[in-house]
Amino acid sequence: MVIGHQTQWQFLKKSAETHRISHAYLFFGQSHLGKRIVAKEFVKLLNCSKKENHSFCNICWTCRAIQKEIHPDLIIIKPEGKEIKISQIRQLQRFFSFKPHSSLFKVVILEEAEKMNSEAQSCLLKTLEEPPSNSLLFLLTEHPRMLLPTILSRVQTIKFFPVPKSEIEDYLKANKISLSDINLISSHSFGKPGLALEFSKNPGKLERAHQIIEEAAKISQIELPYRFQYVKALISQEQDLKEILESWLRYFRNALRLKIGLSSELIISSSFISSFPIFKLKRIINSIEKINFLISTTNINKKLALEQIMMEL
Ligand SMILES: [Zn+2]
Incomplete structure (x- = not known):
């Protein structure tokens, strides 16, 4: 479930409804805002096997597998150590070179994209210049300026902001968190739903x-x-x-x-x-x-x- 970010969500939803989906998106903003969750919800919207009226069901096998990040048409790439290496980008390109297993789109979510070293960035550029059909790439980052301008010019950029405290509190209330905890959690979350979730569990x-x-x-x-x-x-x-x-x-x-x-x-x-x-x-x-x-x-x-x-x- 997406907490906050309604403007960003509506933009994505509209692009799906009007069939103007980009091959590559750059989601940027601070950590713990929910960039990866929004990306996954968008993938569900596109790939859900029971989708009706431009929404997704969240219960079919596809939706659940995307949620758990085990769907064969979705991979998530994270830095290995301090870097994302060229071998990881080649893995992404191999993944995109095959047809989707069971859904409409093959999706890669690249976390902390700014950690791609220069070789990796140049390599990724080839994919952005000639995107394979039905491929969908999300670059998530806190530091877009670390990416090559040629990468930035080829992606649809969506900026994420801290979420109003009231929206985080509503979510915590709906999840039956006690009132005193809600106060403390929302104060320490500083508009970051991901932190609020971590705090409520731990x-x-x-x-x-x-x-x-x-x-x-x-x-x-x-x-x-x-x-x-x-x-x-x-x-x-x-x-x-x-x-x-x-x-x-x-x-x-x-x-x-x-x-x-x-x-x-x-x-x-x-x-x-x-x-x-x-x-x-x-x-x-x-x-x-x-x-x-x-x-x-x-x-x-x-x-x-x-x-x-x-x-x-
Ligand atoms: Zn579904």
Whole structure:
């Protein structure tokens, strides 16, 4: 089920109704917004074996196999390590070279498409230039600028935005989550339905997210040597740094939105945040964004990278 993203969904639905489906779509926006879910729902709409009146049934074998990602006409490609390699793109091309097994379209969902190395991107370009008939490709990414301009010019781009809190709350209510949990989950989800789902299934994860933000709020109030000790502890505990950095990012972005009047809700009330000038918040956000990107795409020294953020706080 798609939570939010109605504009994007209606656009896709219309393209199916008017038979103007593109061979390749670029879905871009932050992580956990539901880009892959929207792609899969669209594939169900196109391939459902019982489709009526431009909708899909969600119960036929095709719909269920797409949902579980086991349909023979659907593959999902993810980075192997830090990259998507040319061999994976060749696998995609081989897959597209055969006729569909049992549906109308053969579909590839390429996750974190920005992680294609340059060889892989050049190789993919051939597919985009001469798309096989009945092929459908989704490139999902947070960083479209990492893709070749020649790729960007050959795909239909659809941008995804955070979902209004009320829509996430409605979904949680419909799933019988208790009211107090709904509040906490929706506050910590920052408009990301994927996070809300994870939190509702995993209370430990929600608690951890809360703790990370509390820590972020405290760090700026302590002396630099203690901040470095905190970094050392984070590294030695081998915590998921990407998760931590993304939590910090959400927190400081929220603080900035609050400061410039775009939001009225602060997740953890914290007096120090109001003392931060806008330029400082922007600098912190830039710094975390940069480090987050480097950590996921290169072999940067994590300790040094986190220390750099500590100095910005
Ligand atoms: Zn169906």
